[in-house]
Amino acid sequence: MANLTNNDVFLAFSTYATIVILKMMFMAPLTAYFRITRKAFSNWEDTAMGKKEPEERKKMLQTNPDVERVRRCHQNDIENIIPFVVIGLLYAFTGPDLSTALLHFRVFVGSRFIHTVSYVLALPQPSRGLSWVVGMITTFSMAYRVLTTALLL
Amino acid sequence: MANLTNNDVFLAFSTYATIVILKMMFMAPLTAYFRITRKAFSNWEDTAMGKKEPEERKKMLQTNPDVERVRRCHQNDIENIIPFVVIGLLYAFTGPDLSTALLHFRVFVGSRFIHTVSYVLALPQPSRGLSWVVGMITTFSMAYRVLTTALLL
Amino acid sequence: MANLTNNDVFLAFSTYATIVILKMMFMAPLTAYFRITRKAFSNWEDTAMGKKEPEERKKMLQTNPDVERVRRCHQNDIENIIPFVVIGLLYAFTGPDLSTALLHFRVFVGSRFIHTVSYVLALPQPSRGLSWVVGMITTFSMAYRVLTTALLL
Numbered sequence: 001m002a003n004l005t006n007n008d009v010f011l012a013f014s015t016y017a018t019i020v021i022l023k024m025m026f027m028a029p030l031t032a033y034f035r036i037t038r039k040a041f042s043n044w045e046d047t048a049m050g051k052k053e054p055e056e057r058k059k060m061l062q063t064n065p066d067v068e069r070v071r072r073c074h075q076n077d078i079e080n081i082i083p084f085v086v087i088g089l090l091y092a093f094t095g096p097d098l099s100t101a102l103l104h105f106r107v108f109v110g111s112r113f114i115h116t117v118s119y120v121l122a123l124p125q126p127s128r129g130l131s132w133v134v135g136m137i138t139t140f141s142m143a144y145r146v147l148t149t150a151l152l153l
Numbered sequence: 154m155a156n157l158t159n160n161d162v163f164l165a166f167s168t169y170a171t172i173v174i175l176k177m178m179f180m181a182p183l184t185a186y187f188r189i190t191r192k193a194f195s196n197w198e199d200t201a202m203g204k205k206e207p208e209e210r211k212k213m214l215q216t217n218p219d220v221e222r223v224r225r226c227h228q229n230d231i232e233n234i235i236p237f238v239v240i241g242l243l244y245a246f247t248g249p250d251l252s253t254a255l256l257h258f259r260v261f262v263g264s265r266f267i268h269t270v271s272y273v274l275a276l277p278q279p280s281r282g283l284s285w286v287v288g289m290i291t292t293f294s295m296a297y298r299v300l301t302t303a304l305l306l
Numbered sequence: 307m308a309n310l311t312n313n314d315v316f317l318a319f320s321t322y323a324t325i326v327i328l329k330m331m332f333m334a335p336l337t338a339y340f341r342i343t344r345k346a347f348s349n350w351e352d353t354a355m356g357k358k359e360p361e362e363r364k365k366m367l368q369t370n371p372d373v374e375r376v377r378r379c380h381q382n383d384i385e386n387i388i389p390f391v392v393i394g395l396l397y398a399f400t401g402p403d404l405s406t407a408l409l410h411f412r413v414f415v416g417s418r419f420i421h422t423v424s425y426v427l428a429l430p431q432p433s434r435g436l437s438w439v440v441g442m443i444t445t446f447s448m449a450y451r452v453l454t455t456a457l458l459l
Contacts, residue, residue: 018299078232083327122351152314168458231384
């Protein structure tokens with residue numbers, strides 16, 4: 001245990017993994033915000049707040065472009081941040097230099113914040129595409145080190 | 154290695170993380186159950202069981218409210234349980250008291266079971282909303298300890 | 307730290323977890339490939355490549371069966387590979403025999419490659435269903451060992 005908490009790369013990983021997971025979790029309240037302000041819900045029981053008339057409630061069972069956009073951004077986070085966390089953890093155990101590890105963690109987490117802003121604000125491409133690619137390459141780079149260091153098939 | 158398996162917080166984390174991941178995996182057979190009983194599939198090749206006439210099969214390529222409800226519940230599990238597992242693992246390495254750690258793990262796992270029951274049975278709000286918020290707060294509490302203990306930017 | 311990198315089961319887990327996560331990440335460029343070749347996008351800003359006339363771009367905001375199939379395959383990966391990674395990591399800490407652990411990791415990773423091929427090529431059932439079940443059983447088997455070894459409620 002002391003091994004891990006005395007290890008700077010593991011501490012850095014813990015910090016950046018927690019930050020980027022919290023960013024991912026933030027998409028949920030953002031979705032809720034858009035659902036409430038746009039009156040666009042998926043579940044009948046969610047439409048009971050305030051309005052009580054069945055016709056009013058039925059209208060609220062709709063899809064909304066802003067809600068769907070945030071949900072796609074959330075899904076993209078799941079598809080990219082979770083691989084980063086898994087491979088980043090294994091990478092931290094391969095004993096990389098702290099500066100190299102920090103570079104990977106900072107570039108990835110930075111790219112995902114830019115990705116979220118690009119997606120939610122619908123910035124023109126290639127802002128979102130580039131930030132997604134940068135995150136992918138960072139994870140691939142760590143995966144390469146894991147496989148070349150730990151390969152046991 | 155012995156460090157980890159002699160560590161009670163890590164053992165407790167392993168237990169609760171496994172239980173709540175198994176609960177999440179259970180959503181897949183539940184989806185299959187509703188797909189089969191409601192005859193609502195997404196893939197043409199899945200409609201070949203029993204019925205063989207193309208018109209009958211085409212009708213089975215439909216969405217069904219019960220199937221979609223279980224799928225949304227599954228997706229919510231992914232969005233909440235995976236952050237818990239990641240942050241909970243890092244939290245276990247920060248050396249919390251066993252009783253404090255157990256409190257976090259039990260509250261989170263309990264909240265997710267209540268969330269699933271509330272969602273699948275479509276219980277009136279705020280049952281589902283509250284159980285979701287309780288799980289989020291538990292994860293935030295562990296993330297706070299990780300960041301205050303391990304912060305290395 | 308040395309404990310972990312001297313541990314063969316952990317090295318084997320690192321190898322197979324990285325390979326299967328990379329396989330999952332590959333679904334994203336595959337989705338992009340189908341989106342571009344089928345001209346089926348979800349975001350207005352993604353339709354600006356090449357064509358500039360608004361009517362042409364509006365037509366590209368469509369769903370396409372091939373894109374949706376790859377996306378369902380990606381989602382199924384998330385629902386199955388992430389539980390494997392979490393439970394596999396905890397399983398590696400329970401001190402299983404290397405040969406038993408390798409069997410679990412190889413069967414799971416093999417089943418997911420077969421699952422992807424079955425899904426993307428729309429092979430007749432039960433090819434996809436069986437490969438999915440085999441992966442689930444492998445994860446359950448590891449979860450059983452984690453719970454019987456590490457149980458601390």
